[in-house]
Amino acid sequence: MISPGVARFLAGATQQTPFLVIDLDVVEQRYREIRAAMPYAKPYFAVKATPEPAVIRRLVELGACFDVASPGEIDLCLEQGAAPECLSYGNTIKKEADIEYAYKLGVPMFAFDSLREVEKLAQAAPGASVFCRLLAGSADARWPLSDKFGCSTDFAVDLLQKAAKWDLRPYGVSFHVGSQQTNPDRWDASIAAAAKVFGELREIGVELEMVNIGGGYPARYVDDVPPIAEYGDKISAALDRWFGADRPVIVSEPGRSLTADAGVLRAQVVSVRRPFEGGDRWIYVDAGKFGGLAETEGESIIYRVLTSQTGPTKPVVLAGPTCDSLDILYRRTKHELPLALDVGDTVDFLSAGAYTTSYSSVGFNGFPPLPTYCIGDKR
Ligand SMILES: Cc1ncc(COP(=O)(O)O)c(C=O)c1O
Structure with a gap:
């Protein structure tokens, strides 16, 4: 699909190739579509997908939050008017100095998936809200993300318990079912895993509040993909199945689906x-x-x-x-x-x-x- 605005731009383009042209109104349309499909989830745009100041500005205007991976992405979002409270440091691999930088600027939420990272967070971001990334399969995703990140549910329970002991706020869990995920049923197993971690921690007196269902929602490349509404419905059904009436705060991290x-x-x-x-x-x-x-x-x-x-x-x-x-x-x-x-x-x-x-x-x-x-x- 080429939007009318991009078509006009390309028709008169004299700029040297190669270049990328982005229609901000299409970004806005995609943002509104995902909000409508998943009214229960707060979108944190994954800045790594398109770290373009004008894109960030438009999303700030629309009330989006941001998933950031580095001090550079934090600076970009703040410079474009995002509030620090609206940023989530979702990269599980961080230098302690970078954690401290984010914390001092007021970034409230940090991901981890290993003991060493919890130790660094306890040291550099006392009292911060932290969430543990769970292992997730990437079947049916065109761009898998499962090899490098995440831990088992048992390990997550252990790490979140340690986080509580070390004066961090154990806030929740996250997962990512792979980018350009073509099967909306793939969220179910990870939501079940999240509910298991919630349940086991509750038994030992630790109350989690948030599930971050990640990104993965598709763009329209050569193959047809299900509409975003189907993702919204199936994820909602999985949340009902595994959490019932006790639905936690839901965060999503769409990247590709907003800007591609x-x-x-x-x-x-x-x-x-x-x-x-x-x-x-x-x-x-x-x-x-x-x-x-x-x-x-x-x-x-x-x-x-x-x-x-x-x-x-x-x-x-x-x-x-x-x-x-x-x-x-x-x-x-x-x-x-x-x-x-x-x-x-x-x-x-x-x-x-x-x-x-x-x-x-x-x-x-x-x-x-x-x-x-x-x-x-x-x-
Ligand atoms: C932690 C995290 N969240 C969100 C995303 C965005 O995923 P997508 O572009 O598939 O929506 C990524 C992509 O790499 C990621 O690593």
Whole structure:
């Protein structure tokens, strides 16, 4: 999908490619949709998806809160008018100095998933509200997040109990069922695990209050995905099933679902390699894995692609411009692109508003980071 605003921008664009253009009105629309689908959850936008000042400003205006991963993201949110009480430090891996920095600025909530992190929090953020990230599977997610984070429910009970003893406020649990999660039933098992931790801690006198159901809500790439309302309904049913009338405070951390569909990454064909006998036709564009399209790794995220050419099409291999053979975007996934496509033609990657600029290198092979243009900024 290309919004009318982005279509107008691209029609008259003279900016050097590659670049990203984001329609802030689409971000707003997605925010309103997720609020309507999950009225029971307070959204904390995962800043890492699109750390763009104008995006943050628009979300501040809408009353969103923010999931931050570093002092840099904290500064960005505060500079754009977010209140410190509205930030949650969701990265489980933090330097003690960074915890202290956030705490002194008034950030109230911190994640952890190991003993060492609880120790650091007790030291650097006395009295802070803390939540424990639980292990969650990533089946059906296009971009898994399960290997590196989270602990078992038994371990979580132990850690939250220690947090209480060490003068932290054991506030709740979190999980993330994997990004671009295509199956809305995948929240159920993690909500059950959360309820188990709540129950076991209650028995020993520790009352948790909050469940953070993470991100994972999908954008519209090539494959169809269920509507956000279905996610809202199924998660609500799971909360009823496992918590009954005793529903805790619910926090969500949408990233991709708020900003991906708002953006288009415009690139240009730099070169074309005609097929050897029986071989592939290669199209090299000026935005590659290091220029914003990192999520093509493993061909995990498959963007819709539109070009400025028309006419008969054939499958191609799409690759980036750098001197690195990792810089191939799609080889197994064959995009059918016009045979007439040639040097200087434009190639637009749709739904590219999330995890593109934030993944773009600062200058691999001397190519500059991906610039962003935001349309609809009221400032
Ligand atoms: C802790 C945390 N919350 C939220 C998100 C956002 O996830 P998504 O973009 O899938 O909504 C991420 C993504 O990496 C994350 O690590």
